[in-house]
Amino acid sequence: MQDLPLLKVVDLKAWFGKSQALKDINLQVREGTVMAIIGPSGCGKSTFIRCLNRLHEEVPEATSSGQVLLEGKDIHGHDVDPVAIRRKVGMVFQKPNPFPSLSVYENVAVGLKLAGVRNSSILDETVERSLSLAALWDEVKDKLHSPGTSLSGGQQQRLCIARALAVEPTVLLMDEPTSALDPISTAKIEELLAELKKTVTIVIVTHNMQQAARVSDQTAFFLLGELVEVGETSKVFTTPKDHRTERYITGRFG
Amino acid sequence: MERHFDHALGELREKLLTMGGLVEKAIELATHALQTRDLAKAGQVQEIEKKVNESHISVDDTCLKLLALQQPLAADLRLIVAVIKMNTDLERMGDQAVNIAHNTSRYLKGEPLKPLVDLPVMFNEVRFMVREALDSFVKRDEKLARDVLNRDDRVDSLKNKIFRDVIEHVKTRPECVEQGLNLILIARNLERLGDHATNIAEDVIFAITGEDVRHSARPEAIKHALS
Numbered sequence: 001m002q003d004l005p006l007l008k009v010v011d012l013k014a015w016f017g018k019s020q021a022l023k024d025i026n027l028q029v030r031e032g033t034v035m036a037i038i039g040p041s042g043c044g045k046s047t048f049i050r051c052l053n054r055l056h057e058e059v060p061e062a063t064s065s066g067q068v069l070l071e072g073k074d075i076h077g078h079d080v081d082p083v084a085i086r087r088k089v090g091m092v093f094q095k096p097n098p099f100p101s102l103s104v105y106e107n108v109a110v111g112l113k114l115a116g117v118r119n120s121s122i123l124d125e126t127v128e129r130s131l132s133l134a135a136l137w138d139e140v141k142d143k144l145h146s147p148g149t150s151l152s153g154g155q156q157q158r159l160c161i162a163r164a165l166a167v168e169p170t171v172l173l174m175d176e177p178t179s180a181l182d183p184i185s186t187a188k189i190e191e192l193l194a195e196l197k198k199t200v201t202i203v204i205v206t207h208n209m210q211q212a213a214r215v216s217d218q219t220a221f222f223l224l225g226e227l228v229e230v231g232e233t234s235k236v237f238t239t240p241k242d243h244r245t246e247r248y249i250t251g252r253f254g
Numbered sequence: 255m256e257r258h259f260d261h262a263l264g265e266l267r268e269k270l271l272t273m274g275g276l277v278e279k280a281i282e283l284a285t286h287a288l289q290t291r292d293l294a295k296a297g298q299v300q301e302i303e304k305k306v307n308e309s310h311i312s313v314d315d316t317c318l319k320l321l322a323l324q325q326p327l328a329a330d331l332r333l334i335v336a337v338i339k340m341n342t343d344l345e346r347m348g349d350q351a352v353n354i355a356h357n358t359s360r361y362l363k364g365e366p367l368k369p370l371v372d373l374p375v376m377f378n379e380v381r382f383m384v385r386e387a388l389d390s391f392v393k394r395d396e397k398l399a400r401d402v403l404n405r406d407d408r409v410d411s412l413k414n415k416i417f418r419d420v421i422e423h424v425k426t427r428p429e430c431v432e433q434g435l436n437l438i439l440i441a442r443n444l445e446r447l448g449d450h451a452t453n454i455a456e457d458v459i460f461a462i463t464g465e466d467v468r469h470s471a472r473p474e475a476i477k478h479a480l481s
Contacts, residue, residue: 209325209327210325213327237327237328237331238327238328238331238332238464239328239332239463239464240328245328246328246329249327249328250326250327250328250329250330251257251259252257
């Protein structure tokens with residue numbers, strides 16, 4: 001069972017109108033691992049991860065083809081509810097975006113409440129577990145009812161991670177989750193990833209090579225909408241196979 | 255796009271090559287001292303070795319700073335790691351040249367044991383290996399580096415032959431044990447120099463290709479062992 005990929009992408013193509021953003025992407029993500037997606041701006045990294053939870057199709061005129069198999073099942077199947085997919089495949093964005101009118105507690109509980117959970121002991125338990133998983137519980141347990149936006153930037157990002165974890169996703173997508181954070185907050189989130197991958201498989205887009213090297217098991221390099229290379233992170237950063245990967249990670253592009 | 259980092263790496267290469275040049279000079283002096291029976295040359299080796307030691311510290315310092323400040327990856331990372339290792343080898347080679355010079359001085363103070371036949375051949379072989387190893391680094395030439403690896407077996411057999419010859423001589427002339435020992439030590443240090451040149455060639459291959467060829471059986475070595 002362990003050898004079966006949790007996430008398998010087959011011949012994925014994506015367009016914005018007539019402009020093709022992704023060309024025949026094929027890759028697999030193993031359960032309990034972190035995959036880093038790297039590449040220059042505009043290479044299709046974000047489009048790629050937004051195809052993994054059907055956010056791409058929310059953009060007007062955006063289309064895609066190919067398959068994204070989550071646990072063997074195509075998430076684009078005609079009987080599949082995109083909202084259910086987004087619950088299984090959570091997302092954390094570049095800038096922390098807690099709901100401004102909600103408290104710390106409500107920010108975390110909101111996903112379950114929307115799903116109809118009303119039992120307060122279940123909600124309490126989930127909020128504590130999710131905040132603990134996001135390594136934030138100790139810092140906010142005495143201010144659960146303060147506004148989420150009253151926290152520091154790094155805490156807000158971990159709050160967003162806790163919010164995503166509350167609905168127990170299978171996969172967590174992270175789009176440059178630390179690019180707006182200071183080094184201490186960044187380090188906390190990087191440490192967190194090593195713990196989190198025990199419970200949720202992670203795909204992270206990052207512009208920071210050292211971050212990709214530190215946190216991921218596998219690294220995929222995208223360029224101009226193509227997947228140039230994917231492999232074990234230790235290999236990609238010491239002996240990349242493709243000269244374009246070599247040039248990019250050593251900062252020779254331009 | 256030329257990076258600032260390329261400039262820094264260029265300077266690092268230059269430093270290592272200057273050090274390599276000093277080591278070559280030290281070996282050359284040590285070998286000439288024996289061949290021309292020139293004690294003064296043996297004395298000069300020590301002066302050069304001091305400069306090699308200064309380079310040793312300076313190259314390491316540069317590498318440490320580049321690792322910390324540039325956080326290099328891929329070919330850049332492999333190059334710096336290779337330079338750190340080559341630096342250690344070159345420093346040891348400087349020591350070995352000094353050892354050869356010491357043994358030579360002692361040998362020259364006594365009566366010659368025998369006409370030197372194989373030792374000059376071994377000198378040339380080793381100096382060629384060192385030259386080729388450094389050239390392979392300058393030219394980033396994998397083929398040249400692999401050639402160095404193949405030459406090491408010949409140096410090893412020359413050393414063995416010198417050992418056997420000297421032992422035969424000493425068996426019949428026990429009063430010359432000390433002179434024999436000096437020749438054996440010179441051959442031993444030369445063989446070590448060949449080993450360090452081999453290490454450098456292996457590091458060059460790693461820097462260029464990412465392949466780790468250390469401790470791998472080479473076809474030539476196997477052929478040699480079977481012949």
